Amino acid sequence: MLAPLPDPPEPKRGVRVSARGVERAFRGVGGAVLGGLDLDLAAGSFVALLGPSGCGKSTLLRVIAGLDSPDAGSVTLDSTSGAARVAFVFQDAHLLPWRDVLSNAALPLELTGTGAAERRAAARDALDAVGLGDATHKMPHELSGGMRMRVSLARALVTRPNLLLLDEPFAALDELTRQRLDDQLRALWAELGLTVLFVTHSVDEAAYLAERAIVFSARPARIVADRTLALPRARTSALRAEPAFGAEARALREALEQGGG
Amino acid sequence: MRGFRTLAPPLVALALILATWEVLARALQIPAFLLPPPSAVARATLAELGDLALAASVTGRAALYGFLMSACVGTLVAIAMSSSRILERAFYPYTVFLQTVPIVAIAPLLVLWFGAGLRSVMVSSFIVSVFPVITNALSGIRSVEPALRDLFRLYGASRLSTLTKLELPAALPAIVTGLRVAAGLSVIGAIVGEFVAGFSESGAGLGIVILSSYRQMRTDLLFSAVLFAALLGLVLFGAVNLAGHLLLSRWHPSARNP
Ligand SMILES: Nc1ncnc2c1ncn2[C@@H]1O[C@H](COP(=O)(O)OP(=O)(O)OP(=O)(O)O)[C@@H](O)[C@H]1O
Ligand SMILES: [Mg+2]
Numbered sequence: 219m220l221a222p223l224p225d226p227p228e229p230k231r232g233v234r235v236s237a238r239g240v241e242r243a244f245r246g247v248g249g250a251v252l253g254g255l256d257l258d259l260a261a262g263s264f265v266a267l268l269g270p271s272g273c274g275k276s277t278l279l280r281v282i283a284g285l286d287s288p289d290a291g292s293v294t295l296d297s298t299s300g301a302a303r304v305a306f307v308f309q310d311a312h313l314l315p316w317r318d319v320l321s322n323a324a325l326p327l328e329l330t331g332t333g334a335a336e337r338r339a340a341a342r343d344a345l346d347a348v349g350l351g352d353a354t355h356k357m358p359h360e361l362s363g364g365m366r367m368r369v370s371l372a373r374a375l376v377t378r379p380n381l382l383l384l385d386e387p388f389a390a391l392d393e394l395t396r397q398r399l400d401d402q403l404r405a406l407w408a409e410l411g412l413t414v415l416f417v418t419h420s421v422d423e424a425a426y427l428a429e430r431a432i433v434f435s436a437r438p439a440r441i442v443a444d445r446t447l448a449l450p451r452a453r454t455s456a457l458r459a460e461p462a463f464g465a466e467a468r469a470l471r472e473a474l475e476q477g478g479g
Numbered sequence: 480m481r482g483f484r485t486l487a488p489p490l491v492a493l494a495l496i497l498a499t500w501e502v503l504a505r506a507l508q509i510p511a512f513l514l515p516p517p518s519a520v521a522r523a524t525l526a527e528l529g530d531l532a533l534a535a536s537v538t539g540r541a542a543l544y545g546f547l548m549s550a551c552v553g554t555l556v557a558i559a560m561s562s563s564r565i566l567e568r569a570f571y572p573y574t575v576f577l578q579t580v581p582i583v584a585i586a587p588l589l590v591l592w593f594g595a596g597l598r599s600v601m602v603s604s605f606i607v608s609v610f611p612v613i614t615n616a617l618s619g620i621r622s623v624e625p626a627l628r629d630l631f632r633l634y635g636a637s638r639l640s641t642l643t644k645l646e647l648p649a650a651l652p653a654i655v656t657g658l659r660v661a662a663g664l665s666v667i668g669a670i671v672g673e674f675v676a677g678f679s680e681s682g683a684g685l686g687i688v689i690l691s692s693y694r695q696m697r698t699d700l701l702f703s704a705v706l707f708a709a710l711l712g713l714v715l716f717g718a719v720n721l722a723g724h725l726l727l728s729r730w731h732p733s734a735r736n737p
Contacts (some may be wrong), residue, residue, distance in 0.1 A: 285629050306633055312626045316648045316730040328644075329634040357730055377634075 232262035232413035233302045233381040235282060239291035242277055251277050253438030254291065261298065264407050264414045266424035268474055269434030275417045278439070279306070279383045282415070297380055305379035307387045311366035313358040313373075319345065320354040323372040330377070337376075344372035348402060364395035371399070375406065382407075384416045388423075397455065400427055404453055421470040425463055426453055431470055435477035443473030515699040523699035524706070531688065535707045538669050538684035539714075541597055545604025546665035546715060550658055552605070553612025557650075558642065560613075561620040578610040582668060586675035595677050600684065603672025608664035615657025619650025652731050655723035662715040670708055685711070 237257040243250040251274040259265050269275050280286040282293050283304050295302035305326075313322045320341050321328075327337035345351050348368040358366060367388060374382060384403075388396040404427055407414050418424050424431045425447060433443040447466050449457065457463050497517045503509070504516035511519060524531065556574070560567040586603055593599040623646055631641050647654075673686025683691075685708050692700035 280629075283633060285632060304633065306629070308626045308629075310626070312624060312630065314627070314645070314648070316651075325630075325644075326634045329631065329636040329640060359730065359732070
């Protein structure tokens with residue numbers, strides 16, 4: 219009998235995203251929101267997306283997630299390891315208030331038809347990963363805003379996605395909680411090797427989290443800056459005091475202002 | 480102590496009203512067929528207790544069936560309308576018609592269609608009470624947060640699991656609100672139905688007792704019947720409240736700290 223084949227060496231996980239000529243307009247909004255946008259995200263990269271309010275960042279995320287379809291152009295998701303699994307984190311936690319923490323985190327697996335025992339185990343793992351392993355039986359109304367957001371993050375991670383889209387996920391939290399969640403997200407990304415696209419209004423958060431930052435202009439969204447951040451891979455709060463960090467943040471802020479923010 | 484404080488004021492008010500009523504009715508010598516004193520009403524209630532209890536059970540059964548029909552049909556109609564704009568546009572105007580139709584005027588029609596007795600009374604109760612269930616369930620389903628719909632769509636949830644795992648639980652507080660209103664209305668609908676549909680197979684309902692005591696100028700008995708009708712509505716309302724509380728207390732702010 220043949221020995222089972224060893225697992226192939228883990229390829230670079232994460233999805234490669236390529237958007238080509240994506241156009242999207244809405245009735246009642248003057249002009250296009252996205253007017254022929256081209257964008258590529260490398261597999262396993264952590265990309266931050268900045269831009270003035272109303273320029274079309276959320277629209278782009280929804281198009282990439284397949285929640286909205288473009289009027290023209292296309293988005294392709296290439297995954298080297300199986301099908302693309304997309305997860306989305308919204309600005310608010312958006313938990314189901316009638317479910318406890320565990321079954322909220324297990325919801326995506328429930329909807330895709332995973333068995334009960336398996337999805338509970340996966341949800342427990344995901345909750346452990348965000349540091350909520352001991353709150354599994356709490357109801358959402360018993361949690362603080364930061365805890366709710368972490369449940370939301372666990373729910374996104376539970377399907378082992380290879381593309382994670384986050385739309386201003388921590389914007390409603392206080393500064394300290396936000397920094398803690400930023401660190402957690404960054405560590406999860408390094409561990410899981412997925413592709414992350416992170417929309418934020420904060421240039422500091424973008425510079426702290428991402429490997430690459432993209433700045434959109436006002437509507438219709440054009441790319442006014444696309445920087446690979448020259449910062450070390452390991453991010454700690456000491457980084458915020460470094461001159462290199464200040465320089466990157468300043469460059470992003472200038473691009474934002476120049477783009478009409 | 481807290482129970483006493485919440486119960487005492489309405490009880491004292493009731494006692495005062497009854498006492499004033501008793502004194503005035505005697506002092507001004509108001510004829511009993513116009514306004515019998517509370518003592519006369521109490522006496523009539525005790526004397527006819529068996530008949531009143533039977534009447535209340537007859538009416539209560541019809542109201543309960545009507546209410547249950549409203550709960551099921553109303554929720555199903557709301558689900559259908561929420562899944563299709565065209566269905567909603569086509570049928571919503573007619574549900575408003577249900578709300579505005581004078582039930583007294585169409586009750587004879589019900590008797591023609593369903594025969595005298597329980598079935599007509601039940602349908603009358605249903606027609607009067609279904610509208611608030613439809614509107615509340617519909618607005619509950621419509622008010623589901625768009626982000627949650629996106630979440631379900633992202634994971635390819637079927638129509639059925641979106642309904643059972645998202646829309647119905649989210650709409651439950653609104654549905655319970657609708658059912659609370661429907662509970663009181665279903666008793667009113669049953670009594671109006673009895674005015675027209677007459678005796679049911681199992682005996683005379685409160686509507687019949689009200690009519691016959693009116694014809695015999697037994698105003699004291701009429702008051703007793705009205706009292707029983709109010710109690711019936713209260714019992715149904717209380718049951719809905721309790722069920723709603725049990726269903727919602729774990730998560731919904733409206734049901735916490737009763
Ligand atoms: N479903 C929709 N129907 C109509 N207009 C829409 C819709 N979605 C977005 N828009 C419009 O498209 C424009 C871009 O919206 P979008 O949400 O993508 O902006 P954004 O960059 O995410 O802004 P913010 O930073 O404030 O979140 C806005 O003017 C918005 O009003
Ligand atoms: Mg947005």
